[in-house]
Amino acid sequence: MLELNKKDAALIQRAIHAWEEESLISKTQGESLKQTIKVSSTDWQSLSLYIFIAAISCALMSFGSLVLDEKWIEIIKKKLSLTDGVISILFALLSIFLCYRGWKINKHNPFYSFNRELYWILPVLSIGVFVVYSGKSVNYFEHNYGLFWLLATLCYGILGVVFRSRLLWLATLLSLIPAYVKLTYLLSSDPNYFLGMNLPCRMILLGAVLIIIGWVQRRWRVYPPIADMTWAGGWLLFLLSGWLISIFGNCGTWEEWQLLRQVRLLQWVILYTLQCLAVFVIGARTKDELLRDLGMIFLLLDLYTRYFEYLWNLTNKGLFFGILALSFWWIGKLVERRISKRSQ
Numbered sequence: 317m318l319e320l321n322k323k324d325a326a327l328i329q330r331a332i333h334a335w336e337e338e339s340l341i342s343k344t345q346g347e348s349l350k351q352t353i354k355v356s357s358t359d360w361q362s363l364s365l366y367i368f369i370a371a372i373s374c375a376l377m378s379f380g381s382l383v384l385d386e387k388w389i390e391i392i393k394k395k396l397s398l399t400d401g402v403i404s405i406l407f408a409l410l411s412i413f414l415c416y417r418g419w420k421i422n423k424h425n426p427f428y429s430f431n432r433e434l435y436w437i438l439p440v441l442s443i444g445v446f447v448v449y450s451g452k453s454v455n456y457f458e459h460n461y462g463l464f465w466l467l468a469t470l471c472y473g474i475l476g477v478v479f480r481s482r483l484l485w486l487a488t489l490l491s492l493i494p495a496y497v498k499l500t501y502l503l504s505s506d507p508n509y510f511l512g513m514n515l516p517c518r519m520i521l522l523g524a525v526l527i528i529i530g531w532v533q534r535r536w537r538v539y540p541p542i543a544d545m546t547w548a549g550g551w552l553l554f555l556l557s558g559w560l561i562s563i564f565g566n567c568g569t570w571e572e573w574q575l576l577r578q579v580r581l582l583q584w585v586i587l588y589t590l591q592c593l594a595v596f597v598i599g600a601r602t603k604d605e606l607l608r609d610l611g612m613i614f615l616l617l618d619l620y621t622r623y624f625e626y627l628w629n630l631t632n633k634g635l636f637f638g639i640l641a642l643s644f645w646w647i648g649k650l651v652e653r654r655i656s657k658r659s660q
Contacts (some may be wrong), residue, residue, distance in 0.1 A: 427504075469491040489526075524550070555610055
């Protein structure tokens with residue numbers, strides 16, 4: 317009896333089914349082979365993923381309580397008479413040491429594992445402290461925080477590619493967003509606009525850039541998980557920013573948006589609906605399940621948003637939530653059907 321997890325068992329069962337369809341084995345032989353497969357009661361891969369997520373969460377909370385409030389660092393700083401520059405150098409050396417240890421771990425164990433990936437949270441946090449105290453040592457160049465967010469992005473990005481770390485690359489993408497926002501504020505004379513664009517319009521531009529970078533990474537055969545994260549993150553930011561634009565248009569302030577008539581935003585609504593449809597069609601034609609699903613999800617979000625904007629006061633609330641329940645049931649049915657097909 318061969319004991320496998322659900323994913324591997326489903327793969328072998330599909331292979332047996334394909335062999336039966338091609339008459340490579342008989343139905344009887346196929347049933348006999350299927351009887352030799354036993355699905356393990358505990359999916360250790362899924363369990364290790366949950367433990368991995370819990371470990372990251374605990375590490376982040378520990379980092380927040382120990383470092384973000386700066387109590388223990390400030391105590392050491394006062395007792396040893398250290399400056400912010402010295403602390404940044406110490407954490408830079410610590411980051412180098414941690415990266416060297418990570419390189420040694422990768423060298424002896426080149427295959428991906430959650431435990432090995434979890435290690436990289438230490439350099440992520442250490443580099444973060446290095447960047448913060450580097451900024452404090454020079455007063456962030458008169459509060460130009462975007463430059464130091466950009467420094468963190470560069471550090472995480474280079475290390476993520478070199479060490480092929482999903483966690484480091486995730487930190488790169490998360491650091492890039494505030495770096496981009498802060499730098500556009502720095503370069504703009506008007507705090508509400510940059511080259512005539514409000515914040516959502518600027519973010520949709522960043523999403524488009526990430527999509528291009530993800531496409532280039534795939535063409536250059538960069539480490540696939542990194543390329544996929546960039547591709548998925550770019551499309552998510554692209555659609556989410558488009559949704560915000562369909563609500564607020566290109567208004568720079570809350571007061572300006574409140575004075576704007578709803579009909580003036582209709583052009584943005586039409587453009588966003590076409591954007592969602594285009595993403596859905598591109599995903600369907602290229603057989604990219606991510607794009608297809610994102611297009612459908614944001615198209616539904618678009619429809620519900622328009623309902624709240626235009627029809628909330630005109631229709632029966634019970635009818636609306638009934639339609640909402642049916643739509644979620646339909647989505648759940650599609651997901652269940654896809655899972656059942658994959659398990660066959």
